[in-house]
Amino acid sequence: xxxxxxxxxxxxxxxxxxxxxxxxxxxxxxxxxxxxxxxxxxxxxxxxxxxxxxxxxxxxxxxxxxxxxxxxxxxxxxxxxxxxxxxxxxxxxxxxxxxxxxxxxxxxxxxxxxxxxxxxxxxxxxxxxxxxxxxxxxxxxxxxxxxxxxxxxxxxxxxxxxxxxxxxxxxxxxxxxxxxxxxxxxxxxxx
Amino acid sequence: xxxxxxxxxxxxxxxxxxxxxxxxxxxxxxxxxxxxxxxxxxxxxxxxxxxxxxxxxxxxxxxxxxxxxxxxxxxxxxxxxxxxxxxxxxxxxxxxxxxxxxxxxxxxxxxxxxxxxxxxxxxxxxxxxxxxxxxxxxxxxxxxxxxxxxxxxxxxxxxxxxxxxxxxxxxxxxxxxxxxxxxxxxxxxxxxxxxxxx
Amino acid sequence: xxxxxxxxxxxxxxxxxxxxxxxxxxxxxxxxxxxxxxxxxxxxxxxxxxxxxxxxxxxxxxxxxxxxxxxxxxxxxxxxxxxxxxxxxxxxxxxxxxxxxxxxxxxxxxxxxxxxxxxxxxxxxxxxxxxxxxxxxxxxxxxxxxxxxxxxxxxxxxxxxxxxxxxxxxxxxxxxxxxxxxxxxxxxxxxxxxxxxxxxxxx
Numbered sequence: 001x002x003x004x005x006x007x008x009x010x011x012x013x014x015x016x017x018x019x020x021x022x023x024x025x026x027x028x029x030x031x032x033x034x035x036x037x038x039x040x041x042x043x044x045x046x047x048x049x050x051x052x053x054x055x056x057x058x059x060x061x062x063x064x065x066x067x068x069x070x071x072x073x074x075x076x077x078x079x080x081x082x083x084x085x086x087x088x089x090x091x092x093x094x095x096x097x098x099x100x101x102x103x104x105x106x107x108x109x110x111x112x113x114x115x116x117x118x119x120x121x122x123x124x125x126x127x128x129x130x131x132x133x134x135x136x137x138x139x140x141x142x143x144x145x146x147x148x149x150x151x152x153x154x155x156x157x158x159x160x161x162x163x164x165x166x167x168x169x170x171x172x173x174x175x176x177x178x179x180x181x182x183x184x185x186x187x188x189x190x191x
Numbered sequence: 192x193x194x195x196x197x198x199x200x201x202x203x204x205x206x207x208x209x210x211x212x213x214x215x216x217x218x219x220x221x222x223x224x225x226x227x228x229x230x231x232x233x234x235x236x237x238x239x240x241x242x243x244x245x246x247x248x249x250x251x252x253x254x255x256x257x258x259x260x261x262x263x264x265x266x267x268x269x270x271x272x273x274x275x276x277x278x279x280x281x282x283x284x285x286x287x288x289x290x291x292x293x294x295x296x297x298x299x300x301x302x303x304x305x306x307x308x309x310x311x312x313x314x315x316x317x318x319x320x321x322x323x324x325x326x327x328x329x330x331x332x333x334x335x336x337x338x339x340x341x342x343x344x345x346x347x348x349x350x351x352x353x354x355x356x357x358x359x360x361x362x363x364x365x366x367x368x369x370x371x372x373x374x375x376x377x378x379x380x381x382x383x384x385x386x387x388x389x
Numbered sequence: 390x391x392x393x394x395x396x397x398x399x400x401x402x403x404x405x406x407x408x409x410x411x412x413x414x415x416x417x418x419x420x421x422x423x424x425x426x427x428x429x430x431x432x433x434x435x436x437x438x439x440x441x442x443x444x445x446x447x448x449x450x451x452x453x454x455x456x457x458x459x460x461x462x463x464x465x466x467x468x469x470x471x472x473x474x475x476x477x478x479x480x481x482x483x484x485x486x487x488x489x490x491x492x493x494x495x496x497x498x499x500x501x502x503x504x505x506x507x508x509x510x511x512x513x514x515x516x517x518x519x520x521x522x523x524x525x526x527x528x529x530x531x532x533x534x535x536x537x538x539x540x541x542x543x544x545x546x547x548x549x550x551x552x553x554x555x556x557x558x559x560x561x562x563x564x565x566x567x568x569x570x571x572x573x574x575x576x577x578x579x580x581x582x583x584x585x586x587x588x589x590x591x592x
Contacts, residue, residue: 019572072210167580175576181573227479
């Protein structure tokens with residue numbers, strides 16, 4: 001149990017997927033201009049990442065390892081994620097329209113979100129068991145959401161400030177992210 | 192309908208071509224990759240643990256593999272002292288703080304005592320866990336101990352002094368050496384058989 | 390559309406240089422640029438995938454049905470990414486070790502998918518190759534530049550790609566500003582470079 005808690009803390013704070021491992025930065029800068037959008041994206045990532053983590057684990061241990069096809073990992077995982085996203089989108093549209101209205105527009109963006117693909121690969125690299133995979137996928141996604149929402153909150157304020165022209169938009173966004181990353185570095189000694 | 196068929200055919204063909212190309216590339220690059228791993232990960236460690244061996248220049252070419260069952264095998268490096276293959280080294284894995292950790296264990300075939308050990312691969316935290324690889328304090332404690340026993344750090348009731356601030360890494364090294372002992376027990380007859388040829 | 394091959398090639402080097410003008414592919418730009426060599430190595434690996442994927446997508450553009458084009462692109466790209474991973478492990482193992490997880494991640498690099506979709510799927514083979522090569526080399530230059538800034542300030546050294554490490558700022562009088570090679574330095578370094586690029590007009 002203690003190990004699981006350490007894993008959760010290290011995935012959310014210490015090894016934060018966005019600010020320490022640099023994965024998922026395109027949607028990070030793209031969907032963080034408004035708090036509302038950031039919240040939607042964060043939810044969609046948590047939803048898809050937990051499912052993708054579970055499925056890729058099964059694919060890795062029951063198909064790739066069994067038939068000595070480890071070298072097909074990249075191609076297998078990306079196809080799993082792409083079809084999963086498509087499937088989730090269709091399912092939500094038909095069965096839970098309320099949730100679809102909230103998450104729908106973010107789902108296609110997730111296929112090329114390297115955080116999803118990256119976490120699946122990290123899970124395999126660390127050799128996690130099934131339970132640990134589920135926990136780490138959730139925790140990494142939660143860390144992504146946390147950073148995204150914090151960042152969106154800051155960005156909503158920056159719009160009100162007068163930023164010099166060359167620094168506007170992405171440039172100031174990156175510098176803000178750097179300051180946020182500096183704050184997250186404070187968690188380094190925790191685990 | 193026609194569109195549907197075309198879609199399926201194109202995707203299937205593309206996937207088949209990709210699988211074919213990759214399995215071909217995998218076959219071609221696998222031996223090269225093995226050599227790279229050998230040169231970059233195992234060789235530097237072998238150089239330190241077998242520094243007094245007579246066959247330091249040739250021991251990589253003298254390596255052989257032993258089947259462990261379940262499609263797994265272990266690569267054995269023989270060390271020649273005074274003209275005789277007295278020791279062998281092989282790698283055992285465990286999981287450290289930052290990911291997989293490999294330990295190369297050299298063992299004397301007559302006494303079953305360890306000649307030396309060295310960490311091969313580690314992704315441990317620089318300045319803490321990485322000292323298991325960069326500094327000899329931990330590895331030296333294993334010198335001369337019998338391999339056929341289980342090891343643990345003092346905090347867990349064993350005899351090994353853990354590196355300050357890197358208990359997890361020290362535990363991982365102990366676990367790797369313990370598992371090396373188990374492997375050694377089960378394959379020693381085969382090792383003795385094979386080193387005769389050297 | 391009457392651009393020459395040279396124009397298709399050079400636009401990637403300046404006018405549309407990623408990740409500055411074309412704000413895509415930020416993850417590798419931030420993640421691997423702790424040294425010049427890592428940046429250049431990553432850029433070259435991406436260039437290889439870009440050129441090959443552009444070539445193949447362009448050759449097959451009449452065969453690939455529009456509805457499943459994204460799936461086809463992904464298969465093509467993933468194949469070349471796996472291939473480049475194998476080749477790097479076989480020939481430049483230490484570099485592969487440094488770049489680690491970012492090599493398989495080329496597969497989700499928006500630049501590669503973006504060029505396949507926006508350019509190669511609509512254009513003949515030669516311009517597609519020129520486009521891939523230009524964008525790829527532009528990306529390599531950008532990563533190399535960011536790597537140089539971070540490495541020199543952060544450690545005082547400069548690693549010539551595939552060569553020796555030179556000491557630029559002597560440790561006698563320069564205390565390395567290690568902040569630059571850590572995570573926050575990546576964001577701030579890239580942000581400031583982007584700002585500099587914005588000061589220069591794009592034409």
